[in-house]
Ligand SMILES: Nc1ncnc2c1ncn2[C@@H]1O[C@H](COP(=O)(O)OP(=O)(O)OP(=O)(O)O)[C@@H](O)[C@H]1O
């Protein structure tokens with residue numbers, strides 16, 4: 001069985017806004033999947049239906065054989081520890097240090113009191129330090145988070161998610177607030193995480209070129225429906241138009257040089273710029 | 277140093293500093309309880325007893341309804357007093373604030389004087405003003421009115437200064453640059469940009485003053501406070517409870533109304 | 543010929559002016575109703591009294607030491623009510639914050655504390671004095687009541703300003719409610735909480751003076767009442783007022799210092 005199975009999931013907000021309609025997907029272990037689509041397509045809603053930060057209106061979500069949408073509260077918390085989340089605005093507790101923020105990833109494993117008092121054992125602390133070092137943040141460990149740059153904050157966010165020892169990462173536009181070079185660092189880290197640690201990554205993205213460069217698979221969403229699901233090689237200008245609508249001239253222009261069957265875009269992307 | 281030891285140290289320091297904080301707060305509360313001879317057991321029992329009394333005995337009866345016209349009259353008097361004191365204070369505070377604000381002050385001497393005066397006015401409790409003013413005006417509404425006026429002036433001056441400094445810095449600079457004179461700057465830059473916020477403060481003070489007027493009234497024998505004192509001393513608790521109900525209605529009414537007005541003007 | 547277009551109708555301006563006009567009207571009406579025979583004489587008397595009070599102030603029925611003791615009692619009352627009140631308000635504030643508690647609960651608590659706040663502190667104290675007797679116990683209970691409701695409102699508003707994403711992130715890690723409160727909510731709103739608590743402490747000091755004078759809670763307020771209402775010695779009233787102003791200003795400036803420090 002797949003790691004994640006989404007079956008006919010729909011989400012209707014306030015009985016009127018249809019954010020998702022009958023989405024079905026399977027995602028395997030270690031896959032790097034990008035979700036692209038115009039603003040308001042339902043990308044964020046989809047990610048949040050997976051770990052039930054939002055309750056789906058209908059349908060079923062299976063994660064490691066657990067039917068998430070029917071789990072009781074306590075079991076849900078356990079499953080959530082297996083799913084890390086990374087956010088556009090990092091969502092760190094700014095007044096705490098980097099180290100404390102990363103250790104928040106352990107809260108789901110702790111007793112209420114230990115979590116309340118912020119008591120972490122030496123294994124947890126060592127693991128947190130190692131993850132921070134691997135992400136290149138060993139100098140920042142005891143700095144307060146409001147003293148970090150955006151790229152550093154996002155790496156703290158990733159470290160927090162990794163300390164959960166997750167099977168899967170849900171990343172909601174992780175590079176949308178970052179400059180190109182920080183974006184590249186973050187995407188490279190995510191790619192390494194998925195390849196070397198076999199952690200499945202589901203990444204919402206706005207940059208099609210980034211999605212093409214890094215993903216094993218791209219899912220295109222429009223108006224709450226999946227309109228494309230396949231490897232990056234199958235992305236064509238026509239498909240881009242199907243996902244983003246005909247108004248997205250500039251985007252289509254920038255992809256004009258893209259030939260069907262080609263592995264990565266010829267057009268110099270922001271990311272490629274940064275790599276120079 | 278090994279990273280893990282380093283983190284040990286970090287958490288130990290954290291723990292010690294929060295422990296220190298708790299110990300300090302604990303000592304502070306113990307010390308103050310000792311000074312006032314606060315008896316926590318008695319406080320809890322009498323609190324429970326009071327709650328019981330509140331719910332079983334402290335409610336209006338049919339006879340107390342007959343007092344409603346009288347209560348209404350005194351309540352109206354209190355509201356009028358609160359509004360009048362606030363508005364007069366607002367007028368004085370406006371002048372003091374314009375003199376005292378960093379952006380609009382004439383010179384630093386008057387600025388300091390104005391802020392110092394406001395500070396003195398605000399840091400004497402309203403009841404202190406009432407006691408002081410009794411010497412000259414005796415018991416009655418004037419004493420209450422003036423006591424509220426003094427305290428409110430101190431408070432509003434600070435609020436107005438903060439409003440002026442916060443909202444009209446750039447527009448004052450722009451008008452000064454175009455050669456407008458002092459009064460023009462006040463009229464066309466300072467007032468328009470700070471008036472809504474000032475109004476909001478005035479509304480807040482009216483609400484506060486209705487409550488303070490009750491306190492002042494008890495001491496100076498005026499308004500709703502006087503009536504409450506009368507019933508309370510005579511153990512007419514049913515009538516007194518009716519007064520409490522009326523005050524709740526009036527204060528919450530004013531608060532709701534102020535919030536509506538704020539939503540429109542801000 | 544060009545015509546200047548008419549000024550568009552500005553709702554907020556119109557309301558502002560109407561309210562201002564209305565309040566001014568009420569003020570004028572009240573002032574005209576107020577009968578104040580020989581006001582000018584009394585004002586002159588007031589000026590003279592003020593002069594005596596503050597230029598010839600002395601201690602007579604009271605020594606400086608007793609005055610300071612009174613200040614200590616009053617400060618203690620303020621400390622007690624603020625601490626107990628803050629503790630209660632912290633709990634209620636969490637339950638009244640819309641991002642931390644279900645909607646029905648927050649509305650119940652918010653209206654409950656609004657009700658308590660509407661009743662003046664002195665009335666609470668007098669109400670509790672019926673069964674506890676006039677004195678510091680009733681004053682502490684009554685003032686605490688008001689403090690709880692004031693701080694609950696302020697705290698819960700600070701909690702509501704926390705970025706929703708931060709709470710979401712911790713929920714996503716599988717954290718429980720209490721863990722989120724202690725690991726995200728309290729660290730983030732520590733500064734506003736301290737700042738509000740200190741503001742309330744200042745208010746409670748002045749309240750404690752008032753309760754000493756009007757509800758027999760003792761302390762410097764009672765001394766002030768004795769000097770003013772009993773001995774009719776306004777020179778001593780002036781001295782006591784000096785003491786109160788000094789303490790109150792120290793509290794105010796340390797509160798400003800604290801705020802400045804916290805904003806860094
Ligand atoms: N809490 C909510 N209440 C009501 N409607 C919502 C809510 N959240 C999202 N929506 C609506 O659901 C639809 C999908 O929103 P969603 O945030 O999932 O889009 P998105 O693809 O993530 O967009 P973006 O790229 O701008 O982040 C939108 O029409 C949005 O207005």
Ligand SMILES: [Mg+2]
Pocket residue numbers: 043044045
């Ligand atoms: Mg989104």
